[in-house]
Amino acid sequence: MASFGVADATGERVVDLSVQGMTCASCVARVEKKLNKLDGVDASVNLATESARVTAPASVSDDDLLGAVARAGYSATVTGTSQPEGADVLVDPTASDTSAGSAAGSGSSEGPGGRTEGVAGTAGAGTAQSAAGAERGTSEAGGSRGAAPRAEAAPTPARKPAPRIGESQIARAADLKHRLIVSLILSVPVMVISMAPALQFYGWQWAVAAMALPVATWGAWPFHKAAWGAIKHGAFTMDTLVSMGVIAATGWSLWALIWGGAGELGMRMSMELMPRSSGHMAHMYFESAAWVTTFLLAGRFAEARAKYRSGDALRALLELGAKEVTVVTLTSPSGSTDAVDVLDDEGAPRADAVRSERRAPVDELRAGDLFSVRPGEKIATDGVVIEGSSAVDASMLTGESVPVDVAVGDEVTGATVNTSGSLLVRATRVGEGTTLARIGKMVTAAQAGKAPVQRLADRISGVFVPTVIGLAVLTFLGWLALGHPLQHAFMAGVAVLVIACPCALGLATPTALLVGSGRAAQLGVVIKGPEVLESTRALDTIVLDKTGTITEGRMSLDVEHDVAVVEAAGVGSPASATIRDPRSSDRSRQAHHAFDEAPNPVLSGPTATALALAGAVEHASEHPVAQAIAVSARDNVGELPQVADFSNHEGRGVSGRVELDGTVHEVAVGRPTWLAEQGVSVPDAITTAVDDAQVTGATAVVLAVDGAATAVLAVRDTVRESSKAAIGQLREMGIRPVLLTGDNARAAQHVADEVGIPAQDVRAEVLPGDKRDVVTELQSQGHDVGMVGDGVNDAAALAQAGTQGLGFAMGSGTDVAIEAADITLVRADLDAAVTAIRISRQTLRIIKQNLFWAFIYNVLGIPLAALGLLNPMIAGGAMACSSVIVVTNSLRLRRAG
Numbered sequence: 001m002a003s004f005g006v007a008d009a010t011g012e013r014v015v016d017l018s019v020q021g022m023t024c025a026s027c028v029a030r031v032e033k034k035l036n037k038l039d040g041v042d043a044s045v046n047l048a049t050e051s052a053r054v055t056a057p058a059s060v061s062d063d064d065l066l067g068a069v070a071r072a073g074y075s076a077t078v079t080g081t082s083q084p085e086g087a088d089v090l091v092d093p094t095a096s097d098t099s100a101g102s103a104a105g106s107g108s109s110e111g112p113g114g115r116t117e118g119v120a121g122t123a124g125a126g127t128a129q130s131a132a133g134a135e136r137g138t139s140e141a142g143g144s145r146g147a148a149p150r151a152e153a154a155p156t157p158a159r160k161p162a163p164r165i166g167e168s169q170i171a172r173a174a175d176l177k178h179r180l181i182v183s184l185i186l187s188v189p190v191m192v193i194s195m196a197p198a199l200q201f202y203g204w205q206w207a208v209a210a211m212a213l214p215v216a217t218w219g220a221w222p223f224h225k226a227a228w229g230a231i232k233h234g235a236f237t238m239d240t241l242v243s244m245g246v247i248a249a250t251g252w253s254l255w256a257l258i259w260g261g262a263g264e265l266g267m268r269m270s271m272e273l274m275p276r277s278s279g280h281m282a283h284m285y286f287e288s289a290a291w292v293t294t295f296l297l298a299g300r301f302a303e304a305r306a307k308y309r310s311g312d313a314l315r316a317l318l319e320l321g322a323k324e325v326t327v328v329t330l331t332s333p334s335g336s337t338d339a340v341d342v343l344d345d346e347g348a349p350r351a352d353a354v355r356s357e358r359r360a361p362v363d364e365l366r367a368g369d370l371f372s373v374r375p376g377e378k379i380a381t382d383g384v385v386i387e388g389s390s391a392v393d394a395s396m397l398t399g400e401s402v403p404v405d406v407a408v409g410d411e412v413t414g415a416t417v418n419t420s421g422s423l424l425v426r427a428t429r430v431g432e433g434t435t436l437a438r439i440g441k442m443v444t445a446a447q448a449g450k451a452p453v454q455r456l457a458d459r460i461s462g463v464f465v466p467t468v469i470g471l472a473v474l475t476f477l478g479w480l481a482l483g484h485p486l487q488h489a490f491m492a493g494v495a496v497l498v499i500a501c502p503c504a505l506g507l508a509t510p511t512a513l514l515v516g517s518g519r520a521a522q523l524g525v526v527i528k529g530p531e532v533l534e535s536t537r538a539l540d541t542i543v544l545d546k547t548g549t550i551t552e553g554r555m556s557l558d559v560e561h562d563v564a565v566v567e568a569a570g571v572g573s574p575a576s577a578t579i580r581d582p583r584s585s586d587r588s589r590q591a592h593h594a595f596d597e598a599p600n601p602v603l604s605g606p607t608a609t610a611l612a613l614a615g616a617v618e619h620a621s622e623h624p625v626a627q628a629i630a631v632s633a634r635d636n637v638g639e640l641p642q643v644a645d646f647s648n649h650e651g652r653g654v655s656g657r658v659e660l661d662g663t664v665h666e667v668a669v670g671r672p673t674w675l676a677e678q679g680v681s682v683p684d685a686i687t688t689a690v691d692d693a694q695v696t697g698a699t700a701v702v703l704a705v706d707g708a709a710t711a712v713l714a715v716r717d718t719v720r721e722s723s724k725a726a727i728g729q730l731r732e733m734g735i736r737p738v739l740l741t742g743d744n745a746r747a748a749q750h751v752a753d754e755v756g757i758p759a760q761d762v763r764a765e766v767l768p769g770d771k772r773d774v775v776t777e778l779q780s781q782g783h784d785v786g787m788v789g790d791g792v793n794d795a796a797a798l799a800q801a802g803t804q805g806l807g808f809a810m811g812s813g814t815d816v817a818i819e820a821a822d823i824t825l826v827r828a829d830l831d832a833a834v835t836a837i838r839i840s841r842q843t844l845r846i847i848k849q850n851l852f853w854a855f856i857y858n859v860l861g862i863p864l865a866a867l868g869l870l871n872p873m874i875a876g877g878a879m880a881c882s883s884v885i886v887v888t889n890s891l892r893l894r895r896a897g
Ligand SMILES: Nc1ncnc2c1ncn2[C@@H]1O[C@H](COP(=O)(O)OP(=O)(O)OP(=O)(O)O)[C@@H](O)[C@H]1O
Pocket: 545, 546, 547, 548, 618, 621, 623, 625, 626, 649, 650, 651, 652, 653, 654, 669, 670, 671, 672, 699, 700, 701, 740, 741, 742, 743, 744, 766, 767, 768, 793
């Protein structure tokens, strides 16, 4: 398992910082660069959580880190320090062989620690392992099951307040909104009165000044403040331009009002096109100052809100966790609270131990602590059940709607809900190490490191802004040098600043995004944020999950043709193995099969036995294969027997104990290769039956009863109608589709042939944990990879695709996948992915056009302004015009897709 910047050498520590003032990707890069410059420091900065995680050697103090952030122009506070001991506290979730789905779903089945029991030996394995785990202690990477509550065994990361993502953005948006409303209310009369001499009442200039001044000072305060902050670090930003333009226009107007003669009562002023025509009297430009401020506030407000929304996924996820916990302390008759004195060899509480309970915030819980969970309560953190049994609902993490039974020795996952019985749980992972936090980190990691489309504007502004300021100064000096009066020189300079102030720039991105994403939503596509658009441009490879993405994901089992009982030793009388010729597509031509005489709909004999046993264990799983088998079993044999000790082995199969006709059987259903690995004996007839079924494109799973393979069940899925056309369209867009599946190679190839994906682009028999590696591998070959999946067994791959490309979650997928994905396809159809890419690319194109229009007015206007052919008012008009063009252009996206 890889670690998240955790060093194993002594002296190193992991410091979490909360960083204030970052607004864009370039801020992240700046902070990261300054931190990484420190000797031995490895920093990763996240904009969404406004935090930095730094691995620092002992030689670098916290103050050094804070100093580095300050040098980048931001402020930071230390929110936590953890020692890199106990790698399980800070493991990289995505590097585990358990995908998010499986990790989250480890409520009662296999967790990251991996329950490795054989098929025929599930009973009691949990408890036995628990005891073994207690000996190994918590250092066992990823699988801290069995961490006994000994002080020395428990990793004790420093307390860290839960991140409150985007809170500063809410405050920022609220503040901008406030300023925007007030500025707008004041700017309208300023503009109307300044432009219409007929409305210029006695003393109007003073009234206009009184209305414009609060806008130019208080309203534009965010720009002044940011400009000042940037200048202090020698940087010029758009804020510099806005701030200077507003200050210059206001300063000039004040001068004109007080000393330049414009304050003369009874004076009227018309809108003048050229500074020279203003004659002897100084002109006022309050309306320019007010409107520049108002327009830009509107843009910034839209931006802040969009930014807050981009953190929704993470917020939703982290808020899932329990806030409080009932901590249980066990005390032995001798007064000891040591684990050895209060727990027995099995890890269960000793009968003579006295219990005391107290409510505490979840943050206080440490690995090794005991806590109780009542029915209906959320499980506080990941742990192992040491007393009681219940059913746990993990649907909020996995989408798996059926609660899973848990008993002593089973792992439970924090944030899942205990539905029925009371449980006593020993915490194995707390804080950063929990499944929930890992998924959160995965989402964050997936969200970080993307290039927002605004970067283009930032890049241009890096050159544009200083150039404009230089031009404004040159204009001013040039006019003076040519012997013009100060007022004209100053006004020309201000006109340059104002026309150059790219007001439409604030609208270019948000409006296009708004319209583009609205249109996408109409077509069943939810786009997460601006960075997604940029990713679609470069996308050249798209990994498509097979089941549920290319295919319907609704499998079916035709009992008459697709169940072959090969050997029924120990479960009734042996049946002959007769398997239909699978190469024939006409099922009616099958002359012999094992169940010709079987009365339908209610079967009897070996097939019924096989179906009842397989159906009983599959009933507890949500996998499409499982559902097909369970439904078919119920239809054909009626009521299914109960299953005990059910285990779901992600990407492999299921196991459990089933009592049938008074005998208890160890039953497993799953991939033939997995069963063979578990030591199940697989007769040749089974292998042949599997091969025969797979050739037809079916997913063949094997039923093993008491350690012997007895039947083959071939389930079939149908390719979605739209898949083939959608794959063709992807190709037309220059995107290479790659099929990825956990299913067998032949079934995969069958589907690939049907939709037109060549054999070299099919990756079959990939375990859920390895799917992410396929994406990583493609990325390392230099491809920009998108991934479409439903998150059931590919959440990690989806998140990985999101790091450099795009993750598309199918609407029918899990909540976590949907939250983690860049794009959610509400309409579960592959052509929704095509629509998503198309709309995203169109939106990106429109944004670029908008940026062009936002700049072109300035670029053309600047020479005119410098020549004194434009007064700041006209400059303001031109800006408004460019804004209109930008908005109109964005509206074209209403017909996109
Ligand atoms: N509940 C189950 N019962 C029986 N077999 C299963 C079960 N779950 C998984 N398997 C076996 O493991 C294989 C891989 O499963 P996995 O969930 O990784 O992929 P999949 O659903 O077949 O396809 P995809 O990767 O395209 O979504 C399945 O094809 C099946 O053979």
